[in-house]
Amino acid sequence: EVQLVESGGGLVQPGRSLKLSCAASGFTFSNYYMAWVRQAPKKGLEWVATISTSGSRTYYPDSVKGRFTISRDNAKSSLYLQMNSLKSEDTATYYCARHADYSSSLDYWGQGVMVTVSS
Amino acid sequence: DIQMTQSPPVLSASVGDRVTLSCKASQNINKNLDWYQQKHGEAPKLLIYYTNNLQTGIPSRFSGSGSGTDYTLTISSLQPEDVATYYCYQYNSGPSFGGGTKLELK
Numbered sequence: 001e002v003q004l005v006e007s008g009g010g011l012v013q014p015g016r017s018l019k020l021s022c023a024a025s026g027f028t029f030s031n032y033y034m035a036w037v038r039q040a041p042k043k044g045l046e047w048v049a050t051i052s053t054s055g056s057r058t059y060y061p062d063s064v065k066g067r068f069t070i071s072r073d074n075a076k077s078s079l080y081l082q083m084n085s086l087k088s089e090d091t092a093t094y095y096c097a098r099h100a101d102y103s104s105s106l107d108y109w110g111q112g113v114m115v116t117v118s119s
Numbered sequence: 120d121i122q123m124t125q126s127p128p129v130l131s132a133s134v135g136d137r138v139t140l141s142c143k144a145s146q147n148i149n150k151n152l153d154w155y156q157q158k159h160g161e162a163p164k165l166l167i168y169y170t171n172n173l174q175t176g177i178p179s180r181f182s183g184s185g186s187g188t189d190y191t192l193t194i195s196s197l198q199p200e201d202v203a204t205y206y207c208y209q210y211n212s213g214p215s216f217g218g219g220t221k222l223e224l225k
Contacts, residue, residue, distance in 0.1 A: 037163075044206065044216055044217070044218050044219045045155075045157075045163065045206055045208075045216040045219075046216065047208075047214040047215065047216065050214075061213065062120075095162055095163070100165075100168065102168075103151075103168060103169055103210070104151070104210035104214065105153045105165055105168040105169070105208075105210070106153070106155075106163075106165060106208070107165050107168075107174065109162040109163055109164070110162065111162055112162055
């Protein structure tokens with residue numbers, strides 16, 4: 001059974017940093033592109049980052065480019081999101097998701113972890 | 120950036136109704152579109168990929184269609200467990216989600 005379990009969320013002050021983790025199991029992690037997607041309270045979904053199987057290629061929207069860094073450790077079947085210079089508008093539930101092997105679809109999602117940016 | 124517009128924002132329907140949700144892209148997305156279902160308090164779930172392909176385990180009452188800039192998710196006979204918010208998602212260029220359609224029971 002595919003499982004994605006996020007951790008590392010919490011309350012952080014504006015301008016500070018936070019690192020999220022996602023532990024994957026039930027599939028060969030190194031064979032899949034992975035992604036982070038966020039959802040602000042009572043709002044819609046926003047794609048945040050994608051990383052290739054080896055980690056050599058990463059992709060971001062303009063809203064987080066230069067502030068967020070996605071990375072992975074295939075030996076540990078783990079995905080990470082380093083978030084720097086956090087803003088109040090980064091407050092959201094962050095989901096770890098797996099890209100399907102047949103397309104850029106997101107076929108499995110974690111349960112999400114909440115990040116609150118506030119003084 | 121490609122903008123995705125879903126309509127209507129809220130839809131009320133009765134059990135057994137045929138329900139149609141729409142998603143319009145700001146430019147041609149070449150059928151590179153998925154539909155996701157998100158129930159209250161849960162993570163999103165993939166329903167339909169590449170416009171019209173049913174994800175494994177999803178009931179056959181769900182179907183997708185479309186091309187170019189216009190796409191549709193249809194539920195042939197609405198069930199109580201289908202109450203959720205539905206999002207379209209394009210991955211033709213710089214992935215983006217629509218704003219969602221909240222589906223309620225009348």
